[in-house]
Amino acid sequence: MVSKTQLLLLASALLLTGCATLIGGKDTGMDVLSEPGEAIVYVNGNQRGTTPFRYVYDPSDGKEVMFEVRKNGYVPGTFSLRPSMNNGVLFADAMLLGIPYIVDRKSPALYQLPVNSYTASLYKEVPADRQRQLIPVAPLTVSLGDRPDLGKAGGVRITTGTDGFFRDLAYPETVTHSAIAGLSDSWMDAKMARPGTQKGDELVHRAKIVLAPTIERLYSDLKCQRRRCYGPVDLTVRWQLKSPLDKDSVLFERTTSTTYQSTGQFADQILNDALRHAARRFSEQEELPEVVQAAYGAGLARSKGAAMEIKRPTPIHFNGRKEMLAALVKAVVTVQTESGHGSGFLITNDGYMITNQHVVGDEGLVKVKFEQGFTLDAQVMKLNKDFDLALLKVSASDMPALSIGDDLGLMLGEELFAIGTPMETALSQSVSRGIMSGRRDIEGRSLLQTDVSINPGNSGGPLIDENGLVVGVATLKISGKGLEGLGFGVPISQALEMLNITFQP
Numbered sequence: 001m002v003s004k005t006q007l008l009l010l011a012s013a014l015l016l017t018g019c020a021t022l023i024g025g026k027d028t029g030m031d032v033l034s035e036p037g038e039a040i041v042y043v044n045g046n047q048r049g050t051t052p053f054r055y056v057y058d059p060s061d062g063k064e065v066m067f068e069v070r071k072n073g074y075v076p077g078t079f080s081l082r083p084s085m086n087n088g089v090l091f092a093d094a095m096l097l098g099i100p101y102i103v104d105r106k107s108p109a110l111y112q113l114p115v116n117s118y119t120a121s122l123y124k125e126v127p128a129d130r131q132r133q134l135i136p137v138a139p140l141t142v143s144l145g146d147r148p149d150l151g152k153a154g155g156v157r158i159t160t161g162t163d164g165f166f167r168d169l170a171y172p173e174t175v176t177h178s179a180i181a182g183l184s185d186s187w188m189d190a191k192m193a194r195p196g197t198q199k200g201d202e203l204v205h206r207a208k209i210v211l212a213p214t215i216e217r218l219y220s221d222l223k224c225q226r227r228r229c230y231g232p233v234d235l236t237v238r239w240q241l242k243s244p245l246d247k248d249s250v251l252f253e254r255t256t257s258t259t260y261q262s263t264g265q266f267a268d269q270i271l272n273d274a275l276r277h278a279a280r281r282f283s284e285q286e287e288l289p290e291v292v293q294a295a296y297g298a299g300l301a302r303s304k305g306a307a308m309e310i311k312r313p314t315p316i317h318f319n320g321r322k323e324m325l326a327a328l329v330k331a332v333v334t335v336q337t338e339s340g341h342g343s344g345f346l347i348t349n350d351g352y353m354i355t356n357q358h359v360v361g362d363e364g365l366v367k368v369k370f371e372q373g374f375t376l377d378a379q380v381m382k383l384n385k386d387f388d389l390a391l392l393k394v395s396a397s398d399m400p401a402l403s404i405g406d407d408l409g410l411m412l413g414e415e416l417f418a419i420g421t422p423m424e425t426a427l428s429q430s431v432s433r434g435i436m437s438g439r440r441d442i443e444g445r446s447l448l449q450t451d452v453s454i455n456p457g458n459s460g461g462p463l464i465d466e467n468g469l470v471v472g473v474a475t476l477k478i479s480g481k482g483l484e485g486l487g488f489g490v491p492i493s494q495a496l497e498m499l500n501i502t503f504q505p
Helices: 004-024 087-095 099-104 172-184 198-207 267-282 288-302 320-331 492-498
Strands: 029-035 040-043 046-050 053-056 065-070 077-081 117-121 133-137 151-153 188-192 210-225 228-243 249-266 308-310 332-337 340-346 352-355 365-370 375-384 389-393 415-420 430-442 445-450 462-465 470-475 487-491 501-503
Touching (some): 029 065, 046 053, 133 198, 133 288, 210 249, 228 267, 228 288, 320 332, 332 415, 415 470, 470 492, 492 501
Parallel strands (some): 133 188, 133 210, 151 210
Antiparallel strands (some): 029 053, 065 077, 332 340, 332 365, 365 375, 415 430, 445 487
Protein backbone atom coordinates (compact mmCIF):
# COMPACT_ATOMS: atom_id res chain seq x y z
CA MET A 1 0.00 0.00 0.00
CA VAL A 2 1.34 3.43 -0.99
CA SER A 3 1.80 5.74 1.99
CA LYS A 4 0.93 9.43 2.05
CA THR A 5 4.64 10.24 2.30
CA GLN A 6 5.44 8.33 -0.93
CA LEU A 7 2.59 10.00 -2.82
CA LEU A 8 3.75 13.41 -1.61
CA LEU A 9 7.32 12.66 -2.67
CA LEU A 10 6.22 11.54 -6.14
CA ALA A 11 4.06 14.62 -6.66
CA SER A 12 6.89 16.88 -5.53
CA ALA A 13 9.30 15.18 -7.91
CA LEU A 14 7.01 15.64 -10.89
CA LEU A 15 6.41 19.27 -9.97
CA LEU A 16 10.13 19.97 -9.55
CA THR A 17 10.89 18.39 -12.91
CA GLY A 18 8.49 20.79 -14.56
CA CYS A 19 10.11 23.67 -12.70
CA ALA A 20 13.54 22.45 -13.67
CA THR A 21 12.46 22.46 -17.28
CA LEU A 22 11.35 26.05 -16.96
CA ILE A 23 14.48 27.06 -15.06
CA GLY A 24 17.22 25.14 -16.83
CA GLY A 25 15.68 24.21 -20.17
CA LYS A 26 15.58 26.25 -23.37
CA ASP A 27 13.50 26.01 -26.52
CA THR A 28 14.65 22.79 -28.18
CA GLY A 29 13.84 24.13 -31.63
CA MET A 30 16.02 25.48 -34.42
CA ASP A 31 15.24 27.66 -37.44
CA VAL A 32 16.39 26.07 -40.70
CA LEU A 33 16.92 28.73 -43.37
CA SER A 34 18.38 28.56 -46.86
CA GLU A 35 20.14 30.79 -49.35
CA PRO A 36 18.20 31.08 -51.65
CA GLY A 37 14.94 30.54 -49.79
CA GLU A 38 11.90 28.31 -50.30
CA ALA A 39 13.88 25.08 -50.29
CA ILE A 40 12.52 21.72 -49.12
CA VAL A 41 13.84 20.42 -45.79
CA TYR A 42 14.35 16.71 -45.16
CA VAL A 43 15.06 15.33 -41.69
CA ASN A 44 16.57 11.84 -41.61
CA GLY A 45 15.34 11.35 -45.18
CA ASN A 46 11.75 12.46 -44.52
CA GLN A 47 10.30 15.65 -45.99
CA ARG A 48 9.37 17.95 -43.14
CA GLY A 49 8.78 21.42 -44.55
CA THR A 50 10.03 24.40 -46.57
CA THR A 51 12.50 27.08 -45.53
CA PRO A 52 12.15 29.03 -43.35
CA PHE A 53 11.34 25.94 -41.27
CA ARG A 54 11.15 25.53 -37.50
CA TYR A 55 12.56 22.20 -36.39
CA VAL A 56 11.84 20.91 -32.89
CA TYR A 57 13.94 18.00 -31.74
CA ASP A 58 12.27 14.72 -30.89
CA PRO A 59 14.32 11.96 -29.24
CA SER A 60 12.94 9.53 -31.83
CA ASP A 61 15.03 11.43 -34.43
CA GLY A 62 18.12 9.81 -32.94
CA LYS A 63 21.34 10.93 -31.32
CA GLU A 64 22.53 12.53 -34.60
CA VAL A 65 19.96 14.27 -36.79
CA MET A 66 20.66 14.40 -40.54
CA PHE A 67 19.32 17.38 -42.52
CA GLU A 68 19.14 17.81 -46.28
CA VAL A 69 17.94 20.98 -48.02
CA ARG A 70 16.89 20.76 -51.68
CA LYS A 71 15.88 23.23 -54.36
CA ASN A 72 15.56 22.73 -58.11
CA GLY A 73 18.61 23.97 -59.99
CA TYR A 74 20.86 23.83 -56.93
CA VAL A 75 23.16 21.25 -55.39
CA PRO A 76 21.50 19.82 -52.23
CA GLY A 77 22.97 21.01 -48.94
CA THR A 78 23.47 18.58 -46.06
CA PHE A 79 24.44 18.94 -42.41
CA SER A 80 24.00 17.06 -39.15
CA LEU A 81 23.57 18.02 -35.50
CA ARG A 82 23.94 16.16 -32.19
CA PRO A 83 21.51 17.30 -29.48
CA SER A 84 22.84 17.33 -25.91
CA MET A 85 21.04 16.62 -22.63
CA ASN A 86 19.76 19.66 -20.76
CA ASN A 87 21.97 19.76 -17.66
CA GLY A 88 19.49 21.76 -15.61
CA VAL A 89 16.79 19.10 -15.89
CA LEU A 90 19.21 16.23 -15.32
CA PHE A 91 20.45 17.87 -12.13
CA ALA A 92 16.91 18.22 -10.78
CA ASP A 93 16.20 14.60 -11.69
CA ALA A 94 19.29 13.40 -9.88
CA MET A 95 18.28 15.36 -6.77
CA LEU A 96 14.92 13.56 -6.79
CA LEU A 97 16.35 10.03 -6.77
CA GLY A 98 15.94 9.51 -10.50
CA ILE A 99 12.18 8.91 -10.54
CA PRO A 100 11.25 11.86 -12.84
CA TYR A 101 14.21 10.97 -15.05
CA ILE A 102 12.60 7.63 -15.74
CA VAL A 103 9.25 9.27 -16.47
CA ASP A 104 10.53 12.15 -18.67
CA ARG A 105 13.47 10.46 -20.46
CA LYS A 106 11.84 10.92 -23.89
CA SER A 107 10.67 14.45 -23.29
CA PRO A 108 12.11 16.99 -25.82
CA ALA A 109 12.51 19.39 -22.90
CA LEU A 110 15.46 17.32 -21.72
CA TYR A 111 17.48 18.17 -24.85
CA GLN A 112 18.96 21.21 -26.51
CA LEU A 113 20.48 21.80 -29.96
CA PRO A 114 23.93 23.40 -30.36
CA VAL A 115 22.56 26.26 -32.51
CA ASN A 116 19.33 28.23 -32.61
CA SER A 117 19.35 28.64 -36.38
CA TYR A 118 21.19 27.36 -39.44
CA THR A 119 21.32 28.76 -42.97
CA ALA A 120 22.00 26.17 -45.66
CA SER A 121 24.04 27.63 -48.53
CA LEU A 122 22.85 26.11 -51.80
CA TYR A 123 25.08 26.35 -54.86
CA LYS A 124 23.88 26.56 -58.44
CA GLU A 125 24.19 23.35 -60.42
CA VAL A 126 26.76 23.44 -63.23
CA PRO A 127 25.46 21.98 -66.53
CA ALA A 128 27.21 18.70 -67.32
CA ASP A 129 27.97 19.82 -70.88
CA ARG A 130 29.54 23.11 -69.87
CA GLN A 131 33.18 23.47 -70.94
CA ARG A 132 35.47 24.00 -67.96
CA GLN A 133 37.78 27.01 -68.14
CA LEU A 134 41.37 26.99 -66.90
CA ILE A 135 41.81 29.54 -64.09
CA PRO A 136 45.28 29.96 -62.56
CA VAL A 137 45.03 31.19 -58.95
CA ALA A 138 47.81 33.21 -57.34
CA PRO A 139 48.63 32.54 -53.66
CA LEU A 140 46.12 34.31 -51.44
CA THR A 141 47.10 37.52 -49.66
CA VAL A 142 45.84 38.65 -46.25
CA SER A 143 44.99 42.32 -45.68
CA LEU A 144 43.31 42.50 -42.27
CA GLY A 145 45.20 45.45 -40.82
CA ASP A 146 47.52 45.59 -37.82
CA ARG A 147 45.02 44.69 -35.08
CA PRO A 148 42.03 43.01 -36.69
CA ASP A 149 38.92 42.07 -34.71
CA LEU A 150 38.46 38.40 -35.62
CA GLY A 151 35.58 37.79 -33.20
CA LYS A 152 35.30 35.19 -30.46
CA ALA A 153 35.41 31.43 -30.04
CA GLY A 154 34.01 29.99 -26.83
CA GLY A 155 33.80 33.49 -25.40
CA VAL A 156 37.53 34.09 -25.92
CA ARG A 157 38.74 36.75 -28.33
CA ILE A 158 40.49 35.29 -31.38
CA THR A 159 44.00 36.53 -32.13
CA THR A 160 46.30 36.08 -35.10
CA GLY A 161 49.59 34.25 -35.09
CA THR A 162 50.96 30.82 -35.79
CA ASP A 163 49.40 29.43 -32.59
CA GLY A 164 46.07 31.25 -32.81
CA PHE A 165 42.61 29.98 -33.71
CA PHE A 166 43.01 31.03 -37.37
CA ARG A 167 46.66 30.00 -37.49
CA ASP A 168 46.41 29.13 -41.20
CA LEU A 169 46.38 32.87 -41.97
CA ALA A 170 50.13 32.64 -41.47
CA TYR A 171 50.32 30.11 -44.31
CA PRO A 172 48.47 31.75 -47.24
CA GLU A 173 49.41 29.08 -49.76
CA THR A 174 47.76 26.38 -47.63
CA VAL A 175 44.55 28.39 -47.42
CA THR A 176 44.67 29.06 -51.18
CA HIS A 177 44.09 25.37 -51.83
CA SER A 178 40.71 25.71 -50.10
CA ALA A 179 39.77 28.57 -52.44
CA ILE A 180 40.89 26.46 -55.40
CA ALA A 181 38.67 23.61 -54.18
CA GLY A 182 35.65 25.93 -54.05
CA LEU A 183 36.33 27.32 -57.52
CA SER A 184 36.85 23.82 -58.92
CA ASP A 185 33.42 22.79 -57.65
CA SER A 186 32.02 25.11 -60.33
CA TRP A 187 32.78 25.61 -64.05
CA MET A 188 36.38 26.57 -63.31
CA ASP A 189 39.41 24.33 -63.71
CA ALA A 190 41.29 26.18 -60.97
CA LYS A 191 44.98 25.48 -60.38
CA MET A 192 47.66 27.00 -58.17
CA ALA A 193 49.98 29.33 -60.10
CA ARG A 194 53.06 30.21 -58.09
CA PRO A 195 54.65 33.31 -59.69
CA GLY A 196 58.20 32.94 -60.91
CA THR A 197 58.02 29.16 -61.28
CA GLN A 198 58.08 27.44 -64.65
CA LYS A 199 54.83 25.57 -64.05
CA GLY A 200 53.07 28.63 -62.70
CA ASP A 201 54.18 30.83 -65.58
CA GLU A 202 53.12 28.19 -68.11
CA LEU A 203 49.65 28.00 -66.56
CA VAL A 204 49.21 31.76 -66.71
CA HIS A 205 50.47 31.84 -70.30
CA ARG A 206 47.97 29.18 -71.33
CA ALA A 207 45.02 30.80 -69.58
CA LYS A 208 45.92 34.46 -70.38
CA ILE A 209 44.56 35.41 -66.95
CA VAL A 210 45.32 34.93 -63.26
CA LEU A 211 42.92 35.20 -60.31
CA ALA A 212 44.28 36.98 -57.21
CA PRO A 213 42.19 36.66 -53.99
CA THR A 214 42.69 38.88 -50.92
CA ILE A 215 41.07 38.37 -47.49
CA GLU A 216 39.98 41.80 -46.24
CA ARG A 217 37.74 40.91 -43.27
CA LEU A 218 37.26 37.86 -41.06
CA TYR A 219 34.89 37.74 -38.10
CA SER A 220 33.35 34.83 -36.21
CA ASP A 221 31.12 34.18 -33.22
CA LEU A 222 31.65 30.53 -32.35
CA LYS A 223 30.65 28.21 -29.54
CA CYS A 224 33.11 25.36 -29.16
CA GLN A 225 32.90 22.02 -27.41
CA ARG A 226 35.81 19.58 -27.46
CA ARG A 227 37.50 21.30 -30.42
CA ARG A 228 34.26 21.28 -32.44
CA CYS A 229 32.70 24.66 -33.15
CA TYR A 230 29.27 25.97 -34.04
CA GLY A 231 28.27 29.35 -35.41
CA PRO A 232 28.82 31.89 -38.21
CA VAL A 233 32.06 32.96 -39.86
CA ASP A 234 31.86 36.19 -41.88
CA LEU A 235 34.43 36.51 -44.65
CA THR A 236 35.08 39.38 -47.05
CA VAL A 237 37.30 38.58 -50.02
CA ARG A 238 38.40 40.81 -52.90
CA TRP A 239 38.79 38.84 -56.13
CA GLN A 240 40.83 40.35 -58.97
CA LEU A 241 41.10 38.81 -62.41
CA LYS A 242 44.31 40.10 -63.96
CA SER A 243 45.94 39.90 -67.37
CA PRO A 244 49.60 38.84 -67.48
CA LEU A 245 49.96 40.61 -70.81
CA ASP A 246 49.60 44.04 -69.21
CA LYS A 247 51.34 44.45 -65.86
CA ASP A 248 48.98 45.19 -62.96
CA SER A 249 45.94 45.36 -65.26
CA VAL A 250 42.67 44.33 -63.59
CA LEU A 251 40.11 42.89 -65.99
CA PHE A 252 37.43 42.15 -63.41
CA GLU A 253 37.06 42.83 -59.70
CA ARG A 254 34.44 41.79 -57.18
CA THR A 255 34.33 41.87 -53.39
CA THR A 256 32.20 39.15 -51.85
CA SER A 257 30.88 39.11 -48.28
CA THR A 258 29.76 35.64 -47.25
CA THR A 259 28.71 33.88 -44.05
CA TYR A 260 29.71 30.30 -43.46
CA GLN A 261 27.79 28.33 -40.84
CA SER A 262 29.90 25.83 -38.91
CA THR A 263 27.92 22.85 -37.59
CA GLY A 264 30.56 21.12 -35.50
CA GLN A 265 33.62 21.32 -37.71
CA PHE A 266 37.02 21.04 -36.07
CA ALA A 267 38.44 24.42 -35.08
CA ASP A 268 41.46 24.21 -37.39
CA GLN A 269 39.25 23.45 -40.41
CA ILE A 270 36.73 26.28 -40.14
CA LEU A 271 38.77 28.93 -41.96
CA ASN A 272 39.39 26.58 -44.88
CA ASP A 273 35.71 25.68 -45.13
CA ALA A 274 34.69 29.35 -44.97
CA LEU A 275 37.08 30.25 -47.78
CA ARG A 276 35.89 27.34 -49.91
CA HIS A 277 32.34 28.61 -49.45
CA ALA A 278 33.36 32.17 -50.41
CA ALA A 279 35.12 30.93 -53.56
CA ARG A 280 32.09 28.92 -54.63
CA ARG A 281 29.88 31.96 -54.20
CA PHE A 282 32.30 34.09 -56.24
CA SER A 283 32.16 31.59 -59.12
CA GLU A 284 28.42 32.21 -59.41
CA GLN A 285 28.88 35.82 -60.58
CA GLU A 286 26.73 35.88 -63.72
CA GLU A 287 29.04 38.00 -65.86
CA LEU A 288 32.22 36.19 -64.83
CA PRO A 289 32.28 33.47 -67.54
CA GLU A 290 31.97 36.07 -70.29
CA VAL A 291 34.76 38.16 -68.77
CA VAL A 292 37.05 35.13 -68.56
CA GLN A 293 36.28 34.10 -72.14
CA ALA A 294 36.80 37.63 -73.45
CA ALA A 295 40.14 37.93 -71.65
CA TYR A 296 41.24 34.58 -73.00
CA GLY A 297 40.19 35.54 -76.53
CA ALA A 298 42.06 38.83 -76.29
CA GLY A 299 45.17 37.00 -75.13
CA LEU A 300 44.95 34.55 -78.00
CA ALA A 301 44.57 37.37 -80.49
CA ARG A 302 47.72 39.04 -79.19
CA SER A 303 49.69 35.81 -79.65
CA LYS A 304 49.19 35.99 -83.43
CA GLY A 305 52.13 38.29 -83.99
CA ALA A 306 52.47 40.79 -86.84
CA ALA A 307 50.34 40.44 -89.97
CA MET A 308 51.95 38.73 -92.94
CA GLU A 309 50.79 38.48 -96.55
CA ILE A 310 52.06 35.63 -98.73
CA LYS A 311 51.57 34.44 -102.29
CA ARG A 312 48.93 31.85 -103.05
CA PRO A 313 50.54 28.63 -104.38
CA THR A 314 50.11 27.11 -107.80
CA PRO A 315 47.82 24.07 -107.39
CA ILE A 316 49.40 20.63 -107.65
CA HIS A 317 47.87 18.77 -110.60
CA PHE A 318 46.93 15.11 -110.49
CA ASN A 319 44.45 12.74 -112.13
CA GLY A 320 42.29 10.75 -109.74
CA ARG A 321 42.80 9.37 -106.25
CA LYS A 322 45.75 7.15 -107.18
CA GLU A 323 47.84 10.08 -108.39
CA MET A 324 46.61 12.51 -105.71
CA LEU A 325 48.54 11.24 -102.71
CA ALA A 326 51.70 10.48 -104.71
CA ALA A 327 51.70 14.08 -105.94
CA LEU A 328 50.88 15.70 -102.59
CA VAL A 329 53.63 14.00 -100.56
CA LYS A 330 56.18 16.11 -102.46
CA ALA A 331 54.88 19.15 -100.52
CA VAL A 332 55.28 17.42 -97.13
CA VAL A 333 58.57 17.57 -95.20
CA THR A 334 60.25 15.98 -92.19
CA VAL A 335 61.28 18.64 -89.66
CA GLN A 336 64.49 17.64 -87.87
CA THR A 337 65.72 19.17 -84.62
CA GLU A 338 68.32 18.26 -82.01
CA SER A 339 65.62 16.67 -79.82
CA GLY A 340 63.74 14.70 -82.47
CA HIS A 341 61.59 15.13 -85.54
CA GLY A 342 58.11 16.00 -86.71
CA SER A 343 56.31 16.86 -89.93
CA GLY A 344 55.39 19.98 -91.84
CA PHE A 345 54.04 21.10 -95.21
CA LEU A 346 54.58 23.88 -97.72
CA ILE A 347 51.85 26.46 -98.26
CA THR A 348 53.69 28.65 -100.83
CA ASN A 349 55.94 27.93 -103.79
CA ASP A 350 58.66 30.18 -102.34
CA GLY A 351 59.24 28.11 -99.21
CA TYR A 352 56.79 29.05 -96.43
CA MET A 353 55.63 26.02 -94.45
CA ILE A 354 53.57 25.19 -91.35
CA THR A 355 54.32 22.75 -88.53
CA ASN A 356 53.62 22.41 -84.79
CA GLN A 357 55.33 24.70 -82.30
CA HIS A 358 56.25 21.75 -80.09
CA VAL A 359 58.14 20.23 -83.04
CA VAL A 360 60.59 23.15 -83.30
CA GLY A 361 60.56 24.10 -79.59
CA ASP A 362 62.76 27.12 -78.92
CA GLU A 363 65.07 26.61 -81.89
CA GLY A 364 65.43 29.40 -84.40
CA LEU A 365 66.83 27.25 -87.21
CA VAL A 366 65.85 23.67 -88.09
CA LYS A 367 66.45 21.27 -90.95
CA VAL A 368 63.70 20.05 -93.25
CA LYS A 369 63.99 16.96 -95.41
CA PHE A 370 61.96 16.69 -98.59
CA GLU A 371 60.43 13.60 -100.19
CA GLN A 372 62.84 14.06 -103.09
CA GLY A 373 65.73 13.32 -100.69
CA PHE A 374 67.43 16.70 -100.19
CA THR A 375 67.61 18.71 -96.94
CA LEU A 376 67.43 22.49 -96.44
CA ASP A 377 67.79 24.83 -93.48
CA ALA A 378 64.53 26.45 -92.41
CA GLN A 379 64.22 29.62 -90.35
CA VAL A 380 61.50 29.77 -87.69
CA MET A 381 59.56 32.89 -88.66
CA LYS A 382 56.62 32.85 -86.21
CA LEU A 383 55.37 30.84 -83.24
CA ASN A 384 51.99 30.53 -81.58
CA LYS A 385 52.30 28.35 -78.48
CA ASP A 386 48.61 28.63 -77.68
CA PHE A 387 47.61 26.84 -80.88
CA ASP A 388 50.82 24.80 -81.19
CA LEU A 389 51.70 26.37 -84.55
CA ALA A 390 54.93 27.48 -86.22
CA LEU A 391 55.71 29.13 -89.55
CA LEU A 392 59.00 28.17 -91.22
CA LYS A 393 60.77 29.51 -94.31
CA VAL A 394 63.35 27.92 -96.61
CA SER A 395 65.23 29.82 -99.31
CA ALA A 396 63.81 28.21 -102.42
CA SER A 397 61.50 28.80 -105.36
CA ASP A 398 59.17 26.73 -107.51
CA MET A 399 58.51 24.34 -104.63
CA PRO A 400 55.36 22.15 -104.71
CA ALA A 401 52.88 23.50 -102.13
CA LEU A 402 49.48 22.42 -100.87
CA SER A 403 46.37 24.38 -101.72
CA ILE A 404 44.11 25.53 -98.88
CA GLY A 405 40.75 23.79 -98.45
CA ASP A 406 37.49 24.67 -96.68
CA ASP A 407 37.59 23.15 -93.19
CA LEU A 408 34.27 24.78 -92.30
CA GLY A 409 32.58 22.77 -95.03
CA LEU A 410 33.80 19.40 -93.76
CA MET A 411 31.00 16.93 -93.10
CA LEU A 412 30.91 14.20 -90.47
CA GLY A 413 32.14 10.95 -92.00
CA GLU A 414 34.08 12.69 -94.75
CA GLU A 415 37.35 10.96 -95.64
CA LEU A 416 40.62 12.49 -94.40
CA PHE A 417 44.29 11.64 -94.96
CA ALA A 418 47.31 12.40 -92.77
CA ILE A 419 50.76 12.61 -94.38
CA GLY A 420 53.94 12.71 -92.33
CA THR A 421 56.81 10.88 -90.71
CA PRO A 422 55.11 8.83 -87.96
CA MET A 423 57.86 7.15 -85.93
CA GLU A 424 61.24 7.08 -87.68
CA THR A 425 62.69 9.34 -90.35
CA ALA A 426 62.96 6.28 -92.61
CA LEU A 427 59.14 6.27 -92.68
CA SER A 428 58.90 9.79 -94.09
CA GLN A 429 55.83 10.83 -96.07
CA SER A 430 53.71 7.91 -94.84
CA VAL A 431 49.96 8.18 -95.46
CA SER A 432 47.16 7.14 -93.07
CA ARG A 433 43.43 7.36 -93.72
CA GLY A 434 40.37 7.95 -91.57
CA ILE A 435 37.24 10.07 -91.33
CA MET A 436 36.14 13.40 -89.92
CA SER A 437 34.42 12.35 -86.67
CA GLY A 438 33.57 15.68 -85.04
CA ARG A 439 34.66 19.06 -83.72
CA ARG A 440 35.78 19.81 -80.20
CA ASP A 441 36.27 23.07 -78.32
CA ILE A 442 39.23 22.62 -75.98
CA GLU A 443 40.66 25.56 -74.00
CA GLY A 444 39.37 28.14 -76.47
CA ARG A 445 40.47 26.20 -79.54
CA SER A 446 38.08 24.65 -82.05
CA LEU A 447 39.71 21.41 -83.21
CA LEU A 448 38.92 18.83 -85.86
CA GLN A 449 38.45 15.37 -84.38
CA THR A 450 39.39 12.36 -86.49
CA ASP A 451 40.21 8.68 -86.21
CA VAL A 452 43.19 9.12 -88.53
CA SER A 453 46.27 7.58 -86.92
CA ILE A 454 48.38 10.48 -85.63
CA ASN A 455 51.70 9.56 -84.04
CA PRO A 456 54.41 11.76 -82.48
CA GLY A 457 56.41 12.02 -85.70
CA ASN A 458 53.60 13.02 -88.04
CA SER A 459 52.23 15.78 -85.80
CA GLY A 460 52.63 19.05 -87.66
CA GLY A 461 51.79 17.37 -90.95
CA PRO A 462 48.74 18.13 -93.09
CA LEU A 463 45.24 16.72 -92.88
CA ILE A 464 44.04 16.36 -96.47
CA ASP A 465 40.42 16.13 -97.64
CA GLU A 466 39.19 13.85 -100.40
CA ASN A 467 39.81 16.61 -102.97
CA GLY A 468 43.51 16.89 -102.13
CA LEU A 469 43.23 20.18 -100.22
CA VAL A 470 44.76 20.80 -96.79
CA VAL A 471 42.06 21.32 -94.15
CA GLY A 472 44.02 20.94 -90.92
CA VAL A 473 47.34 20.65 -89.09
CA ALA A 474 47.73 17.35 -87.23
CA THR A 475 48.68 17.69 -83.56
CA LEU A 476 49.32 15.41 -80.59
CA LYS A 477 49.35 18.18 -77.98
CA ILE A 478 45.85 17.39 -76.76
CA SER A 479 45.21 15.14 -73.78
CA GLY A 480 42.63 14.73 -71.08
CA LYS A 481 39.75 12.68 -69.78
CA GLY A 482 37.73 11.17 -72.63
CA LEU A 483 40.24 12.25 -75.30
CA GLU A 484 42.49 9.19 -75.33
CA GLY A 485 42.87 7.42 -78.67
CA LEU A 486 41.52 10.37 -80.64
CA GLY A 487 43.37 12.36 -83.27
CA PHE A 488 43.02 16.12 -83.49
CA GLY A 489 43.94 18.80 -85.95
CA VAL A 490 43.95 22.59 -85.92
CA PRO A 491 41.61 23.72 -88.74
CA ILE A 492 43.69 25.30 -91.51
CA SER A 493 41.58 28.47 -91.43
CA GLN A 494 42.33 28.83 -87.73
CA ALA A 495 46.02 28.05 -88.27
CA LEU A 496 46.33 30.84 -90.82
CA GLU A 497 44.38 33.23 -88.59
CA MET A 498 46.45 32.48 -85.49
CA LEU A 499 49.69 32.93 -87.41
CA ASN A 500 48.18 36.16 -88.81
CA ILE A 501 48.72 35.02 -92.40
CA THR A 502 46.69 36.09 -95.42
CA PHE A 503 47.14 35.34 -99.10
CA GLN A 504 47.65 38.02 -101.69
CA PRO A 505 44.65 38.51 -103.96
